[in-house]
Amino acid sequence: MSRLQVVSGKGGTGKTTVAAALALALAREGRRTLLVEVEGRQGIAQLFGAEALPYEERKIAVASGGGEVFALAIDAERALLDYLQMFYKLGSAGRALKKLGAIDFATTIAPGLRDVLLTGKACEAVRRKDKAGRYVYDHVIMDAPPTGRITRFLNVNDEVAGLARFGPIHNQAQAVMKVLKSPETAVHLVTLLEEMPVQETADGIAELREAGLPVGRVVVNMVRPHHLDEATLRAAADERRAEVARALSRAGLGGARRGGLAERLVDPLLAQAAEHASRVELERAQRTVLEQLDMETYELPLLGAGMDLAGLYELASELRKQAGEE
Known part of the structure; x- marks a missing residue:
């Protein structure tokens, strides 16, 4: 050292x-x-x-x-x-x-x-x-x-x-x-x-x-940290609104009917998930650049x-x- x-x-x-x-x-x-x-x-x-x-x-x-x-x-x-x-x-x-x-x-x-x-x-x-x-x-x-x-x-x-x-x-x-x-x-x-x-x-x-x-x-x-698994990241990137609404409904957060709690939660949740997915994609691209430098790398949280x-x-x-x- x-x-x-x-x-x-x-x-x-x-x-x-x-x-x-x-x-x-x-x-x-x-x-x-x-x-x-x-x-x-x-x-x-x-x-x-x-x-x-x-x-x-x-x-x-x-x-x-x-x-x-x-x-x-x-x-x-x-x-x-x-x-x-x-x-x-x-x-x-x-x-x-x-x-x-x-x-x-x-x-x-x-x-x-x-x-x-x-x-x-x-x-x-x-x-x-x-x-x-x-x-x-x-x-x-x-x-x-x-x-x-x-x-x-x-x-x-x-x-x-x-x-x-x-x-x-x-x-x-x-x-x-x-x-x-x-x-x-x-x-x-x-x-x-x-x-x-x-x-x-x-x-x-x-x-x-x-x-x-x-x-x-x-x-x-x-x-x-990355909070979502690969399948969820792809779903967030695709903005599968109906799937998210049904999942919230199954979780007991009100029906997926128009105006229900699940319906009202979909848009803000999708927006956050899509933002997270975009950041993860950007970070992966930058990790690739760093790997090409062929340098020993440490990561701090x-x-x-x-x-x-x-x-x-x-x-x-x-x-x-x-x-x-x-």
Whole structure:
């Protein structure tokens, strides 16, 4: 299992939820995971019912078997101050630059610099070891930008290494890309069984592979159950009104005569059944597209009660089951 797990997906697919569930799933039996947020939305804090995350690693959950989940919201300005201190020993000077607004100016006018800092901080956490030489975190899970820009986000250090031919910037960029393009990293894509997210997933996989970045798994999120068997689905699609009315009548819901209870129930029931049948057909078509990608795929259910901490633990358990670890 790769030590850096990057989770991306089209907006609205629930990638932050999947990243959080993955962090819980990997933090089993005493392991430690770090869940990293890079977009400044504080989505992780909301999921775990915690206060807004500061720019420091904070324990936010305990997983099954005593594992621990830590979280970090990376701030580009603070990361740049760390960078200046690490490579140029500009501790007090860097703080002075921040007061002057230079740090904010630099990270705002140069989006590429922001991405360099965000990926660099995550990779530093992956490589960090304690005094005994053991990794501080068994896994680092990054709640990454959406699929449309994930390749550029992860590959930005390659561009920086090409621009800066030598020196600490070049060396740092190369060190980051060494992690991102190695078996230590896996980029997972979250999708729904809908046409646009599936197509964006297919495009994202192609772009990642072309850039030499390691693709992990596809996670199909919010999968809804199919309530009707095949025969009923076909009947719903055909809108067999008379058959449904007779079935309701046999069930004791009034006669099938005009204006009876069965008669009044037919139209709304058929409308719901036809909608369900149409959705099932669409989902099957999208599953076929995903199968053609030849990717290992996990499926997570739609939780009817909405997402809360209990739901995260449920999804984490489902991930472990599908990985054959529970």
